Amino acid sequence: MIGALITLRGVVQGVGFRPFVHRLARENDLAGSVRNFSGGVVIEVEGSRDRVEEFYRRVSEDAPPMANVVTKRIQSQPPRGLETFSVRESALVDEEFVLVPPDICLCRRCQEELLDPRDRRHRYPFINCTDCGPRFTIISDMPYDRPMTTMRAFNMCDQCQREYEDIEDRRYHAQPNACPICGPHLWFRDQKGYQARGEKALQEAIERLRRGQIVAVKGIGGFHFCCDATNDQAVARLRRRKNRPTKPLAIMSLDLNRVRSYCRLSPAEEQLLSTPMRPIVILERRADSPIAAQVAPGSNTLGVMLPYAPVHVLLLEGDPVAIVATSANLSDQPLVRSNQEAREQLSQIADAYLFHNREIHTSCDDSIFRFIAGQPMPIRRARGYAPSPIRLPFESPPILACGGELKSTFCLTREDNAFLSQHIGDLKNAETYQFYLNMIQRFQHLFRVQPMIVAHDLHPQYLSTRFARELSEGGQKELKRVAVQHHHAHVGACMAENGVVEPVIGVVFDGLGYGADGHIWGAEFMVADYKAFHRMGQLRYVPLPGGDVANREPWRMALSHLYSLCGPELGTWERSLFSHLNAQHLEGVLQMLVRGYNAPLVSSMGRLFDAVSSLLGLCQHNTYEGEAAVNLQVTAENISDPLPGYSWSISRKGDYITVDPNPLFSELLQDLRRHMTIPEIARRFHQSVAELVGLGCRHIRAVSNLSRVALSGGVFQNKLLTELTVDLLRRDGFEPLLHQKVPPNDGGIALGQAAVAGYQNRKP
Ligand SMILES: [Zn+2]
Ligand SMILES: [Zn+2]
Ligand SMILES: [Zn+2]
Known part of the structure; x- marks a missing residue:
C-alpha cells in the first residue's frame, strides 16, 4: 500500500x-x-x-x-x-486562474444520439456532453459553471438535472446540458415574415437551401451565410450581395466521403479535417468536382470543413454534397453575434434566417489551415484553438501585446502561457476596433492578467500602437512600454511557437511593416533572438507610387519596377502592358515616380509579387488582400516540373547585402516578349524567390555560423514558394522552422511582440 x-x-x-x-x-x-x-x-x-x-x-x-x-x-x-x-468541490481564489476550454465539435456519441429516433435528444440541435460543445463562446466568467455561461437563461428539467449530478453520466457537470424540454430551440424566418419553429424550422431551411436561397444560420461563434455549393447561380447571388467578387468561400460537407468526391485528400489532411477543433482546411480540388466554379473562381483549391455544431449535421444529413458556409458579416466588420444584429445587418444578403436562442457571448470565426511542406500551417487561428495558450520556452512577466493592424490579434502572457486572441480583423473599421478593446478587457478578466508591460508595433499610425501609448501615458503610468519592430516580431513568433531560444536566421517576407529606419520593410534577412535583431539584407528600396493605394492596385508596383529598369521613357511594348489604364492615368503615376512625390520607399516581397502578377496580366486590382500574389501562385502551380529561376543582382557592403531585382525583370520581360507561357514565367519567378532565400541564408551562415532559419511573413502562406524554399534549404544543410500554431501573417505578430518583450523582462 x-x-x-x-x-x-x-x-x-x-x-x-x-x-x-x-x-x-x-x-x-x-x-x-x-x-x-x-x-x-x-x-x-x-x-x-x-x-x-x-x-x-x-x-x-x-x-x-x-x-x-x-x-x-x-x-x-x-x-x-x-x-x-x-x-x-473547491472555491476559486481571486487571482488564481484556470484555462478556458475552446469550442469543440459535436462528439461521436452525441452525434449517434442526435440521429437515433429512440433517443430523447433525437434531432435536438443543442445536444452536447462533457466531451463536446460550446465553451469559450458562451463563457462570461470563470470558474466555468452554468451561471457563468449564456446557458444561465435555461433551467434544467429533472432528467437533465439528474444527468448533471450523476458522476457515472456522460453529462456530469456538462454546463451547457439541455434537452428539447428545457433547452434552447431553433426557429426559421424569411424576409416575407414566414416563421417556423423546431423541426419544421430545420426542414424549411433545408428546403430553402435546396431551392438555391441564401440562409443565415446561427451556429457556435457567429452566423454563416449558407447556400447550395453546387448551385452556380446561388453562389453568384451570394457574391453579388456580399460584394465579394472573387475571394474564395468556405464550404462544409457532412463527412469525409463527400469531401473525397470533390477534393484530393492526404491522410494527414483527413485527420486535421476530423479533429475536434474542426478547422477549415484548404484542399486540392479535383478536376471533376461538382462544386460550383463560383465558390473559388480561378483557384485550384477549396476551403472545406466538416460540421461542428449539431445544427450543421442536421442541415447536411440529407442529399447535399456541400453547402457554402462563409462568415456572416458585412465586409471588414466583426462577426454578427445576436439575432437582432443579424436582422439589422444581414437583411440585404440573406433570403432567410435560422435563429436560435442560446446567446453567443464571444464571437469567434472559423480557423483556417493549409498543409505546407507536410505540416499544417494556420492561416487564421480562431475557433477550436483560441483561447488555448501557446507555451513559451521561458517564464514571462504579465504582458499585453497589442499586435498589428490588418489581421489583428492581441496576446496576454501569464507565466509560460501566451494567450493569443482569436482572429479579430482590420482595426481601421470602428466596430472591429471596439471589438478588439472589448476582447482585451475580457481576456484580462478571464485569465486574471494585470499587465506590467505593454508591447506594440513600431508603426506610429497603427491603432494598436496608439492604444498602447494611450494605456501607458494615460491612466496606467506604471506600465512599461516596449516597441517591437514588425519583422522582429514575426521571427519572435516563429521562434516562440517552435520553442526556440537560441539565435536564428530570420527570413521575413510580407506586405509592409514599419522599419527601424523609418522606411517600409517587407523582405528581411536578419539574425535574431528575442533580445535583438540585426538586419543583414533586404530588397533594394523602390518607390510605392500613390502610397496606400498601391496596395490595392498591383500595376503601380509593376510600373515602379519598369521605371527603375528603363527610366521614364517607356517603349511602346512596355506601355502596352498597361493598356488596362487610360494614358493620362499612366502618365500621372509615372510623374510621381519621376518627381518622387507621394511615393514612399519600400522593400517588400509582397509588393514584388504584386508587380509580377500585374505584368503577367493576372491581377491589376486586388478585391481582397493578397489577391495578386494568390493568382500568381495558382498560375505557377500549373507547371509541375522545375524551371530555372531568374537572376538577382547582389551588392555587398560589409556583411550587409542589398538585392536588386532589375535583372529578374529584364529576363522576365524577355520571356514575355518571346511568348513563353504565363504559367512558366510565374513558375520561374517562384523558383527565383526560393533561390534568393537560399542565397541570403548562405550569406548569413558564412558570417554567423547559424543554420536554423525561421521563415515568417504572409508571403510564406504561398504553398509553392514555401515548399520550394524548404526543399532548397534542407538540401543545403539548413533547418527551416515553419509556423504551425500561429499564422505567418500579421495574425501571429502579437505572439512575437509578447515573446520579445517577455524574454527581455523575464525573471532571472
Ligand atoms: Zn458529446
Ligand atoms: Zn432537459
Ligand atoms: Zn507582417
Missing part, C-alpha cells in the same frame, strides 16, 4: 476530467480524492504500487478528448487509510 499526490496542469476543468479520474480510480481500486485548484487538478490516491503507477500513466494517456494535460507530477505521501474515492 502506497499513497501519492498527483498534480496535473493544462486544460483539465470543464472537460469532464474529475468524473474521468473518479472512474479511473475505481477501476484501479484506489481510494482518495480529486479537486480543482488554480491551473489544474490535484489527485490524492492510495492503493497498491502497481495500480497507482497504472493510474498515473493512464490519467494523461486516456484523458477525455477536450482535456489537454500539459504537465503532471507525482509525489509520494504516507497512506491515510482512506476507504473511498471522492470528488471535492
